[in-house]
Amino acid sequence: xxxxxxxxxxxxxxxxxxxxxxxxxxxxxxxxxxxxxxxxxxxxxxxxxxxxxxxxxxxxxxxxxxxxxxxxxxxxxxxxxxxxxxxxxxxxxxxxxxxxxxxxxxxxxxxxxxxxxxxxxxxxxxxxxxxxxxxxxxxxxxxxxxxxxxxxxxxxxxxxxxxxxxxxxxxxxxxxxxxxxxxxxxxxxxxxxxxxxxxxxxxxxxxxxxxxxxxxxxxxxxxxxxxxxxxxxxxxxxxxxxxxxxxxxxxxxxxxxxxxxxxxxxxxxxxxxxxxxxxxxxxxxxxxxxxxxxxxxxxxxxxxxxxxxxxxxxxxxxxxxxxxxxxxxxxxxxxxxxxxxxxxxxxxxxxxxxxxxxxxxxxxxxxxxxxxxxxxxxxxxxxxxxxxxxxxxxxxxxxxxxxxxxxxxxxxxxxxxxxxxxxxxxxxxxxxxxxxxxxxxxxxxxxxxxxxxxxxxxxxxxxxxxxxxxxxxxxxxxxx
RNA sequence: UCCUUCUUAGCUCAGCUGGUUAGAGCACAUGACUGUUAAUCAUGGGGUCCCUGGUUCGAGCCCAGGAGAGGGAGCCA
Numbered sequence: 001x002x003x004x005x006x007x008x009x010x011x012x013x014x015x016x017x018x019x020x021x022x023x024x025x026x027x028x029x030x031x032x033x034x035x036x037x038x039x040x041x042x043x044x045x046x047x048x049x050x051x052x053x054x055x056x057x058x059x060x061x062x063x064x065x066x067x068x069x070x071x072x073x074x075x076x077x078x079x080x081x082x083x084x085x086x087x088x089x090x091x092x093x094x095x096x097x098x099x100x101x102x103x104x105x106x107x108x109x110x111x112x113x114x115x116x117x118x119x120x121x122x123x124x125x126x127x128x129x130x131x132x133x134x135x136x137x138x139x140x141x142x143x144x145x146x147x148x149x150x151x152x153x154x155x156x157x158x159x160x161x162x163x164x165x166x167x168x169x170x171x172x173x174x175x176x177x178x179x180x181x182x183x184x185x186x187x188x189x190x191x192x193x194x195x196x197x198x199x200x201x202x203x204x205x206x207x208x209x210x211x212x213x214x215x216x217x218x219x220x221x222x223x224x225x226x227x228x229x230x231x232x233x234x235x236x237x238x239x240x241x242x243x244x245x246x247x248x249x250x251x252x253x254x255x256x257x258x259x260x261x262x263x264x265x266x267x268x269x270x271x272x273x274x275x276x277x278x279x280x281x282x283x284x285x286x287x288x289x290x291x292x293x294x295x296x297x298x299x300x301x302x303x304x305x306x307x308x309x310x311x312x313x314x315x316x317x318x319x320x321x322x323x324x325x326x327x328x329x330x331x332x333x334x335x336x337x338x339x340x341x342x343x344x345x346x347x348x349x350x351x352x353x354x355x356x357x358x359x360x361x362x363x364x365x366x367x368x369x370x371x372x373x374x375x376x377x378x379x380x381x382x383x384x385x386x387x388x389x390x391x392x393x394x395x396x397x398x399x400x401x402x403x404x405x406x407x408x409x410x411x412x413x414x415x416x417x418x419x420x421x422x423x424x425x426x427x428x429x430x431x432x433x434x435x436x437x438x439x440x441x442x443x444x445x446x447x448x449x450x451x452x453x454x455x456x457x458x459x460x461x462x463x464x465x466x467x468x469x470x471x472x473x474x475x476x477x478x479x480x
Numbered sequence: 481u482c483c484u485u486c487u488u489a490g491c492u493c494a495g496c497u498g499g500u501u502a503g504a505g506c507a508c509a510u511g512a513c514u515g516u517u518a519a520u521c522a523u524g525g526g527g528u529c530c531c532u533g534g535u536u537c538g539a540g541c542c543c544a545g546g547a548g549a550g551g552g553a554g555c556c557a
Contacts, residue, residue, distance in 0.1 A: 352554090
């Protein structure tokens with residue numbers, strides 16, 4: 001009888017135990033020449049070839065070996081008789097575990113467009129590209145926990161549902177159990193949230209930072225890694241309505257410490273992905289090279305994916321202030337020749353993505369950390385510099401991605417923080433718990449937010465953020 | 481949300497100045513072949529030309545509106 005024991009393909013492809021009888025279970029990728037089955041079980045991006053003795057196998061079984069079918073194959077592991085692979089399985093027994101109607105199964109042994117695969121996101125894991133992408137995604141997630149754990153950080157789970165809409169960090173998704181057809185009203189005619197589940201208006205979190213700061217004021221070093229929700233109507237290749245974010249918060253860190261931690265973290269996790277996903281990154285590198293062949297010469301990347309990642313590991317990120325960046329941009333060729341859509345003429349303007357791209361991709365040609373932005377374009381909680389104009393903010397900009405990290409040293413001085421909140425009409429009463437950290441044993445501290453999917457984009461070389469999360473949520477789209 | 485491009489077979493895409501029966505490659509089916517590498521060869525089936533309305537003797541093609549998708553911008557991670 002069929003046993004449930006099986007060997008993973010990853011193990012077999014490196015095995016030299018020729019002559020041993022093994023069982024493999026997986027899904028058929030292609031069936032060539034009526035005898036060669038390429039089987040993939042997800043353990044590796046590579047397939048194993050199982051060779052069927054078609055003359056002694058009944059025809060109805062052979063007909064059921066179709067792309068997508070789940071099979072169990074038992075046979076002898078042998079040195080491959082053909083070129084193209086080292087080992088193969090000489091099939092002794094083949095069982096179809098699950099049929100796949102070849103006429104209806106959308107995946108074919110051919111190249112599919114990413115747009116088409118996005119429409120069948122429930123099946124796209126079964127392609128080489130998505131196998132590689134999600135292996136890398138896993139490796140990066142694992143490495144993030146490992147990095148922080150090695151450094152004694154505490155992993156905090158901050159709430160998903162929050163009642164504070166005081167932060168003003170973008171549009172939020174409302175959480176409610178109220179009956180929309182019959183909403184309870186107050187005497188003034190407004191929706192009466194007192195009758196809602198939590199007795200007040202609640203939303204999905206847009207950031208765990210404020211709660212993270214509370215924990216940092218006890219544990220010293222903490223981080224969060226969880227889902228984040230933004231109801232912004234963003235339709236771009238680098239925004240999602242539901243995404244994952246890593247937010248470390250460190251007591252007694254200043255901005256320099258903060259930058260160093262972020263750079264160390266990024267390099268650590270990229271290195272871990274390269275070490276543990278060599279096959280996957282090799283595949284993604286070649287995929288990208290193929291794709292770029294369609295593009296004109298001047299739009300192709302100078303470095304291939306592996307070289308780009310290595311370059312990132314071997315060079316220090318460029319650190320400069322917003323003011324220095326403005327000077328560079330002001331004197332840049334595209335600015336003088338009026339090639340920028342938004343010309344840089346004065347200090348204080350927010351940098352457009354064309355400016356960030358110029359700095360990262362043309363001028364420095366490596367990751368850039370910009371610091372000390374004008375306070376007007378940054379959040380209320382950032383520590384104010386003595387110049388009265390700038391705050392201790394930092395953004396890390398990556399080639400092709402833009403902002404991958406946004407962070408700051410936090411304003412730990414109660415009076416300055418309260419004044420800033422007043423200027424920006426942020427209700428201090430609602431955030432009393434946040435301000436308590438400044439009232440009781442306040443201390444310098446800093447932190448940042450790292451967009452996980454943007455990191456996965458960079459490491460996989462994919463170009464659309466919807467292709468590095470399993471089931472993307474974007475405006476007008478929440479399929480699966 | 482704004483700008484822009486696109487939507488023709490299961491997939492990728494042709495389709496001339498608006499002209500009578502809308503094509504190719506892959507996939508699929510049947511057969512041949514049998515150490516293939518997205519196997520090959522032959523034959524065959526397969527279409528709401530995104531939707532609605534309009535112009536015209538005649539619309540896949542022109543016009544208007546709508547839907548969906550891609551790219552860019554803004555917001556940001």
